Amino acid sequence: MVHKHILLVTSPSQGAINPALQLANQLIRMGVKVTIVTCVSAHRCMAKTTMTPEGLTFVFFSDGYDDGFKFGHGDFEHFISELNDRGSKKLAQLITASAEEGNPVTGLVYTMLQTWVAKVAQSFHIPSTLLWTQPATLFHLYFYYFSGYGDIIRSITNDPSCLVELPVLPQLSSRDLPSFLVHSNPDSDSKPCKDLLLAIKEQLHTLNEEANPRILVNTFDALEPEVLRAIEKLNLIAIGPLVPYAFLDRKHPSNSSFGADLFQKSRDYLEWLDSKLESSVVYVSFGSMAILSKRQVEEIARGLLGSHRPFLWVIRATENGEKEEDELSCREELDQLGMIVPWCSQVEVLSHPSLGCFVSHCGWNSSLECLMFGVPMVCFPQLFDQPTNAKLIEDVFKTGVRVTMNEDGIVEGEEIQRCIEVVMGGGEKGKEMNKNAKKWRDLAKEAAKEGGSMDMNLRAFVDEVEKDFI
């Protein structure tokens, strides 16, 4: 009998690697051998911290951007074509070598925008499956965009008062749409956004051409039930929440979160959190990619000081290693009230009893982690899918409040302070959000336990892939 062996090809961003690692972990639990294939740029940083469970192997290849590609700062078309070319060769080599070693690859799973993987899979007659690392709602939005609703969606991008109503999705205004969808309209000259949209179009086209397209989505059945079932010809399978909850063990932190960290972190913040009252701390982080203007960072500082609550704030060092927090005008006052760190183990922070609210950019991993740990949010979206995620959190899951920008595109300190008060101040709205957050936490735990929807859906998927391979 052939042993199940899945190659999991992931882009090197933190937002893709984290769910890919959790998926690998679940598959290994089900007796599948997993090889994670990713680019050298991820290797540099993952090697520092990642623990490798038995049955998991890593393979790194060079996509020609070993220091990492920065969206908006380089030629996206060139990056995709290099990745395509070099990745395809590497993958073909790996598949051949695995077969020769008596350990044939029985399935391929790949994260977004890596359609080259599906093409290599086809040439070897191996089933391939997309791992969608955003909510199912976003998948639908793109699907509609490229299947007849594009004009309607584009028509609202220039008028914030217009709403678009699409089947099974919440009503959306331009501020709820993914940033590159807004900026890729014909009047915009944003080439990176247009390139990204084209890459999504190709992704959908590839799926449409497959005989039995399956998409693994990092969500759970109870969270987006209608959306998951809405596109008949594409099989969206909820295999989330892919959050390292099962490994959380605060007494033995080295075993706690099997995951990767693209950035160095310190650990003294855990002791600091231990010293705080239950539900009293504001956690602030904008994920691994978003870059805020200096003025915006100052406004956040003002908002935190104004709220008079202890805070833990992640400010990543800049590209050249500069610490932005050192330049903050009110650094001393900030240090008296809270703690600024360059990176942290976010799941450990979110699961800490002292956590009261998360001021977040609403990356999908961060959003799911909040749902998993029952933490209400102040939604402060920046780019990509984040505005749509914020819409879901505020109006569908009802676990957060979204900040409003001023005319200069800045969220002022007073507005940040107001939103923190809404969530943590004890008013009716905040109580409701906290209650909803606990409800989603219970449903997420239910989905993630053995025999829950994540377990069942993933097992069914593994069985199907096996049949397809035979």
Ligand code: UDP
């Ligand atoms: N993260 C972390 N420590 C930090 C900030 C972020 O471990 O200080 C993790 C977070 O738990 C999440 C991922 O990095 O799993 C960020 O992914 P997300 O989709 O939220 O945002 P992105 O970085 O892709 O914008």
